[in-house]
Amino acid sequence: MRKLTMAEALREALIEEMTRDPRVFLIGEDLRAGVPFGVTKGLAELFGEDRVLDTPISEAAIIGASLGAAITGMRPVADMHFADFVTCAMDEVVNQIAKVRYMFGGQVDVPLTLRMPTGSVKGAAAHHSQSLEAWFVHTPGLHVVFPSTPADAKGLLKTSIRGLDPVLFFEHKRLYKMSGEVPEEEVLIPLGQADVKRPGSDVTVIATGWMVHQALDAADRLSQDGIEAEVVDPRCLAPFDKAALFASVRKTTRVVIVEEAARTGAFGAQVAAWIVEEIFDALDAPVRRVAARDVPMPFSPPLEEYVLPQVRDIVDAVRQVVG
Amino acid sequence: MRKLTMAEALREALIEEMTRDPRVFLIGEDLRAGVPFGVTKGLAELFGEDRVLDTPISEAAIIGASLGAAITGMRPVADMHFADFVTCAMDEVVNQIAKVRYMFGGQVDVPLTLRMPTGSVKGAAAHHSQSLEAWFVHTPGLHVVFPSTPADAKGLLKTSIRGLDPVLFFEHKRLYKMSGEVPEEEVLIPLGQADVKRPGSDVTVIATGWMVHQALDAADRLSQDGIEAEVVDPRCLAPFDKAALFASVRKTTRVVIVEEAARTGAFGAQVAAWIVEEIFDALDAPVRRVAARDVPMPFSPPLEEYVLPQVRDIVDAVRQVVG
């Protein structure tokens, strides 16, 4: 099968959906130039500047405007530039986008996709490295998607754009250039379906985004010692595929939860809670979590590396639960 | 001992700290009139308008300005009016206040207290009822305090104001008028110390804010059936007193976690995660969580009641884990 980078796959998804539906348009900062991750570069030439809207640095207005467009017949795909700046539009995301449908008793649909370039990237430091997905999982009214491969990214972005509900679509910065197989034919991946990225019998490793790849690396290492990890990628944090996770845990009876966000209060805490609330008896060992240390992202490489979860941390955690 | 309402206790804390330290000042909307909860009413008459600053409706600027003042020698106590509007100053809280000390390698202290009137209050609906504390527990660099009694509120607010680090101080709207004993003499309650609000042997019920009182009600009912619940009030969510919680759980071997926030991704998920990670073997039953349903707060009373955790929900959850 042909290979694409995640940036190319996302771009293809945008092109296909913009071609298919004239209501789809892009809005955000520096989209025409494709700064900084290149996904939207050249799309203004293809679809016209009316459908690829560069904006002032006005996150609140951009996101609020996307909502206004979404509830009156358009299908905006907004771009947060860096997920960190969602703080500048938090009211629009949380109090408006997530709530209008409900507050108004279902009078409006909100077909809005908000692309969130997320996570650490070497030396980007405290304002350009955050993993904030947990906030939105805790915000009723939003879908939260977080793909780890080009194919998943494409299929999930297409579904998000076609849906009638708001989606926060996290794209990990370190994955834009990672390549993977992407089918030529159209694939729509439903929201809320996990994918087992590697089958295994000894332990369930559930990981998101870039950490899926770290988990796969760890699984390879563990395999050399005869430990077979099953790597589950939920792909969507909300709605979350509990059934898939639980099936894996029932089989392996052991769990390691891996994510890049700062540890305390991260999404993985909710995953642990689901397990201990709902399938406690299936567990043969404590749940282990691997996550970033609870500090802002420091600039210096050795500090950054120390703060971020490493493959060896995953390996260690697995050894603890299977040990 | 004399009794005060929580509003009176908070007011007393502000008066004492403003009297003690001329660097302490108040900043926020409608403080002089004391709208809407009355805590600051009359303080401008006592301390002058220079120390009780009414502001325009400019949450981002108010909170950003508080930071500017805090790092240059003042000790602002800012008021969010309703915790829901922290969305309008999220960048200032998360990217600036929480991070400046760290990003700057410790060059500045941030003695800043942000009062957050939180939680549901009858019929206030989606924009005036939220319980957003989990976001800030997930933000390294912030302390998160959430008292449930007038005495705790006073002692913790005083400590927060005197500290050198930023504190998000949650005050539950339903508790402002609740009265309780408050010592005449000065009491400073350290951050990070839980309080056992009711001793018991059969189950640990950990609850925050208004839910502490719901949990105490539930404990009374359960006691009639011979089930003795220990009600643990962490009082601070960050730093969190794991030792106190774990001691209780080791004793009771069963846990129910109660909070008012929307269930998925709430602080209680982290509590469950700590337990299953760190004292898994102490548990004799699945952890149960009681929280709000995952929707924005609806307006209509029967809907609101259905969404919010009720005493009977706590009773049921306890019965499940002890049953």
Added chain:
Amino acid sequence: MSISAEKQRELLRSMIRIRAFEERVRDLFAAGRLPGFVHLSIGQEGVAAGASSALRSDDYVLSTHRGHGHMVAKGADTARMMAELFAKRTGSCKGKGGSMHIADASVGVLGANGVVAGGLSIAAGVGLSIKQRRSGQVCLCFFGDGAANRGPFHEALNLAVIWKLPVVFVCENNGWASSTAHRYACAVPDVAVRAAGYGLRGVIVNGMDTLEVYGAVREAVERARAGGGPAFIEAKVVRWQGHYEGDPQGYRDRAEIADGKSRDPIERLGTKLAGEGACGTEQIAEMHRAAQEEMDRAVAFGESSPLPAPEEALEDLFAAQQ
């Protein structure tokens, strides 16, 4: 600009209906019969009526926490509105929104807003959508003087101008943001001064003069519809009531309230029309009667409607059921 007698009567009728609605709400709330809290627009009816009357029925409105008048003026069903305030399942928002989130998309009102200045960027987006769909609609965005000090005001205006969006921004300057005076909180005496910062003309009208409001908004709407871009109008009004019902208003001078009440937009237009013979006092009395009857029906509907069933709390979150 000439305004037909019929249009003027329509404006008067609209204000009378708003006043009747708001007074019912005031009394019902004081009697403890409505949950939550309410912000009333009594005294400010001239802006809601004047501005909305310049719109087509398919035009849009973004409203505020003080939004009942905007809803009534745009044609929302008062019975369903009242049912919403009674928190009933027959309400405009099925009892989920209440006063602060009341909306009626069927008449283009895309919602009150519990967040001050929450509507401005949404309005810009509605304008964008209108432009993209080439639908020839216009979006009217109400906001208060207090909202003009929030950042989203700034961002939304800038966006509307650079994209030449068909949005008419109407600031209802009643001199107060809750207990905080506009003259204290705002660096400039007229919000309209700020329009120049976005390359717009800042038009100031007397919001107690409904015809002046209507005239200014009509002109702005026509220009916006013709592709001329956004407009900025500041209407000076007086808030007759407290910020919210029950507000003791200790911060406010009684003389200011009295002065405001002496400048009643309804009386003003009524007297003018009667004086010109465009509307007899009997016809005006009939308008009041009709409005009272309409509100009787609205209250009866609201009162008699069922509360939602608890489990309905789980509906309406997503279009696709999870």
Added chain:
Amino acid sequence: MSISAEKQRELLRSMIRIRAFEERVRDLFAAGRLPGFVHLSIGQEGVAAGASSALRSDDYVLSTHRGHGHMVAKGADTARMMAELFAKRTGSCKGKGGSMHIADASVGVLGANGVVAGGLSIAAGVGLSIKQRRSGQVCLCFFGDGAANRGPFHEALNLAVIWKLPVVFVCENNGWASSTAHRYACAVPDVAVRAAGYGLRGVIVNGMDTLEVYGAVREAVERARAGGGPAFIEAKVVRWQGHYEGDPQGYRDRAEIADGKSRDPIERLGTKLAGEGACGTEQIAEMHRAAQEEMDRAVAFGESSPLPAPEEALEDLFAAQQ
């Protein structure tokens, strides 16, 4: 306003030091020897130098993502700055901040900022604190043309004016916010037009003319220090480099860049001073030499300093250790 020859030489020296620092960073970054990413202020030195030279050493500065020049001009130690860019533990921020969060509180620079317009409200609060402490200081706040379209710009200016805070807002308008042109993104051609919306005079200066910048800022600083409240100055400048180092600038006309480079603030002031005999070419050459030597030392210090130990990542989060 007369500016002493000595002051003019100080301005020139300041610019030369900034340029020397920035060119080192440019080259080191291009050679892959600095982690992260950097935004350089080459071409804009006149604003950093001109504005900061109007300050007392105990005055404050709030900077931006393009902040090296502001730091150097305010007196930050260039060796510790360079060490910070090298991500070393001897850096201004112990290697935790990097270019985008560089700060030196000891000389009053309260930080670059990774969030565009993040500094404006902080500056207002610094002004508030100055006023409360009656310390007679002033706060200078730099921001870009792009920042002027964000809400916090609006809120902070309004606050500074209503409280008459000693804050001088200096907009460095280089015509670009990353790849987005100011003429596209902003509803008005001059950011300074917006000052009137806060009751301020919007002063426009040629940012390539250091003396003009200095003169305007000095006047504003003096007024602010005397209790006259905030000021608003827009300096028109040219960004010589890409938005970030490595930016291919496909969006930008080569002629514009060339035109900018032909208007060098350093050359301009140097030529003037040499012409007036206020500063011989030899003296200027000596300034360049000294700056190069300073930067040699800075680079050597940065290079030779140790990286932080991994566990240092856990320090500096709170004042009170948990």
